Amino acid sequence: MTARTIPGAIRRAGFAGRFRGRTTVIGLIGLGLLAVLMVVGVTVGSTQIGPADTLAVILHRLTGIDVGRTWSDATETIVWELRLPRVLTAAVVGAGLAIAGATFQGVVRNPLADPYVLGTSSGAALGAAIGILLPVSVVALQLGIVNLLAFVGAIAAALLVFRVGGAGRSGGMTRLLLTGYAVGSILAAFLTMAMYVSGTNLRTIFTFLLGGLGGASWERLLVAAPVILVACAAVVARARSLDGLLLGDSAARHFGIDVRRERGILLVLASMATAAAVAITGLIGFVGLVVPHVVRLLVGAPARRVLPISAIAGAILLVAADLVARMLGDIPVGVVMAMLGAPFFLVLLHQARTGYEL
Amino acid sequence: MTPIGTPILAMDGVTVAYGERSIVDDVSLTVAAGHRLALVGPNGAGKSTLLRTLTGVLEPRQGTVRLRGIPIRTIDDRTVARTIAVVPELTQLPFAMPVHEVVALGRLPHDPPLSGLRGEDREAVESAMERVGVTDLRDRDARGLSMGERQLVFVAIALAQAAPILVLDEPTAHLDIRHQVVVMQLLADLNEADGRTVVAVLHDLALAANFFPRVAVMSGGRIVADGRPADTLDPGHIRSVFGVDPALVRMPVLSA
Numbered sequence: 001m002t003a004r005t006i007p008g009a010i011r012r013a014g015f016a017g018r019f020r021g022r023t024t025v026i027g028l029i030g031l032g033l034l035a036v037l038m039v040v041g042v043t044v045g046s047t048q049i050g051p052a053d054t055l056a057v058i059l060h061r062l063t064g065i066d067v068g069r070t071w072s073d074a075t076e077t078i079v080w081e082l083r084l085p086r087v088l089t090a091a092v093v094g095a096g097l098a099i100a101g102a103t104f105q106g107v108v109r110n111p112l113a114d115p116y117v118l119g120t121s122s123g124a125a126l127g128a129a130i131g132i133l134l135p136v137s138v139v140a141l142q143l144g145i146v147n148l149l150a151f152v153g154a155i156a157a158a159l160l161v162f163r164v165g166g167a168g169r170s171g172g173m174t175r176l177l178l179t180g181y182a183v184g185s186i187l188a189a190f191l192t193m194a195m196y197v198s199g200t201n202l203r204t205i206f207t208f209l210l211g212g213l214g215g216a217s218w219e220r221l222l223v224a225a226p227v228i229l230v231a232c233a234a235v236v237a238r239a240r241s242l243d244g245l246l247l248g249d250s251a252a253r254h255f256g257i258d259v260r261r262e263r264g265i266l267l268v269l270a271s272m273a274t275a276a277a278v279a280i281t282g283l284i285g286f287v288g289l290v291v292p293h294v295v296r297l298l299v300g301a302p303a304r305r306v307l308p309i310s311a312i313a314g315a316i317l318l319v320a321a322d323l324v325a326r327m328l329g330d331i332p333v334g335v336v337m338a339m340l341g342a343p344f345f346l347v348l349l350h351q352a353r354t355g356y357e358l
Numbered sequence: 359m360t361p362i363g364t365p366i367l368a369m370d371g372v373t374v375a376y377g378e379r380s381i382v383d384d385v386s387l388t389v390a391a392g393h394r395l396a397l398v399g400p401n402g403a404g405k406s407t408l409l410r411t412l413t414g415v416l417e418p419r420q421g422t423v424r425l426r427g428i429p430i431r432t433i434d435d436r437t438v439a440r441t442i443a444v445v446p447e448l449t450q451l452p453f454a455m456p457v458h459e460v461v462a463l464g465r466l467p468h469d470p471p472l473s474g475l476r477g478e479d480r481e482a483v484e485s486a487m488e489r490v491g492v493t494d495l496r497d498r499d500a501r502g503l504s505m506g507e508r509q510l511v512f513v514a515i516a517l518a519q520a521a522p523i524l525v526l527d528e529p530t531a532h533l534d535i536r537h538q539v540v541v542m543q544l545l546a547d548l549n550e551a552d553g554r555t556v557v558a559v560l561h562d563l564a565l566a567a568n569f570f571p572r573v574a575v576m577s578g579g580r581i582v583a584d585g586r587p588a589d590t591l592d593p594g595h596i597r598s599v600f601g602v603d604p605a606l607v608r609m610p611v612l613s614a
């Protein structure tokens with residue numbers, strides 16, 4: 001190859017440097033915002049607790065340092081047993097759903113894909129509902145079973161949709177989305193049936209389906225968070241495969257990427273994150289759909305930038321939505337997400353001059 | 359690097375079949391380093407299948423494909439991708455993306471898995487865009503480009519891949535006559551000035567005859583003629599393989 005001199009100006013204005021710097025700045029701002037929101041999330045509620053006390057309780061419980069006790073036992077219980085796990089759950093689930101959404105969109109090369117559209121969430125919800133119905137008295141065991149069945153449901157739904165819908169086939173996008181819709185409908189029917197026969201468990205399942213953080217606890221968080229975090233980290237580590245898929249399967253193949261294997265791994269990881277999220281918080285929509293779009297407007301399309309920023313933005317969004325939900329009288333956060341997320345998405349679609357064609 | 363003239367890519371007795379049907383039937387073909395070869399033939403002759411086999415994507419039922427003398431299926435994918443750059447088909451991107459980032463995708467076989475682009479990657483991207491003449495498009499959304507512009511950008515992706523072999527499947531299919539000539543001249547230049555080995559499937563016999571010193575004609579899964587275009591694209595071959603009067607193929611604008 002001929003060695004051509006590149007004008008220094010172009011090199012200095014190098015896009016990668018500019019964008020990388022910008023991505024880092026956006027990431028740091030996002031993390032700062034997330035930290036503030038989480039502290040606010042712990043302070044706000046039926047009992048107002050000052051930020052100083054909040055931080056002091058957390059510091060005390062985490063490190064055991066005697067910071068000079070200025071709070072009551074009730075305050076400590078509210079901060080440590082109720083609100084902190086709730087806020088952390090919101091952050092982890094938000095990050096997981098956003099990464100799952102970005103992954104699905106990249107794998108199927110379609111901006112309309114997300115865990116809902118592809119039926120993965122419905123599969124997880126059905127699995128989790130069956131888990132709730134099973135008469136298991138040990139709480140930890142029950143949590144494990146709910147998680148496991150949610151994962152089985154998510155994977156089964158994803159496999160069915162991708163097998164019938166044929167991801168990667170040319171012109172297969174419409175087919176894939178229609179398959180997702182059909183599989184989602186079947187699962188919804190089974191879910192309705194499960195609710196119909198559930199008897200006294202109806203309210204539990206119904207609350208679960210609405211998508212809420214009211215049931216958040218350390219136990220649930222500790223069961224789901226490792227799964228979500230590991231899946232997210234593994235997806236981020238495979239960002240280059242997602243980038244390779246941007247130009248289609250054969251181009252990815254020619255970039256030296258084992259398309260079938262990578263797509264399979266990415267789908268399993270995204271399904272894992274979705275399932276674990278659904279298992280502890282039920283169905284919370286629009287995080288996976290909206291967040292990656294907003295992030296792409298900020299940092300561009302390459303997955304290496306989209307994925308980490310999406311995780312932060314998803315966490316911010318769900319912590320904020322939970323805050324709103326609690327201020328509105330503890331309505332399910334899924335309702336807030338749908339009421340905020342859907343109109344927002346409509347505006348996005350309307351304004352996008354570049355066009356989101358199928 | 360492979361010295362010019364020695365075989366860099368070779369297939370020996372290769373048969374590719376789906377079920378009972380042979381798409382490529384016992385084909386042997388050698389491409390020497392620094393040469394350029396056009397593959398022509400009617401629809402369904404097996405050109406694209408041959409190309410996919412030659413680049414290691416498709417496993418032949420019989421025969422071997424060798425890259426620098428080594429069976430290609432024993433070489434890992436990334437190494438193959440650093441040696442053979444295939445210009446991607448003209449797909450639409452799912453998301454808005456500036457041209458320079460699209461070209462940067464060509465660096466995927468080179469860059470370390472986790473970090474972003476390094477300095478040398480950025481230089482390869484900029485020089486690929488400059489070589490193809492799309493530097494002024496670098497910040498445009500790749501989805502808003504014309505077909506001709508997009509084809510040039512996609513050639514730049516393959517150049518950014520910095521591989522000694524460049525492979526193209528009908529690079530002029532959707533282009534107007536000016537862009538067809540621009541792409542052909544670019545390929546000739548990449549071959550003659552930069553020493554890249556070029557293998558291209560072409561639809562247009564006139565373009566193949568005018569811009570390629572060696573043209574192989576495929577028909578029914580076999581190579582029926584291989585050599586200088588004056589010999590392989592003679593009226594007899596054209597009539598028997600394509601079933602058209604050769605006078606129709608010689609377009610006045612190019613036959614000068």
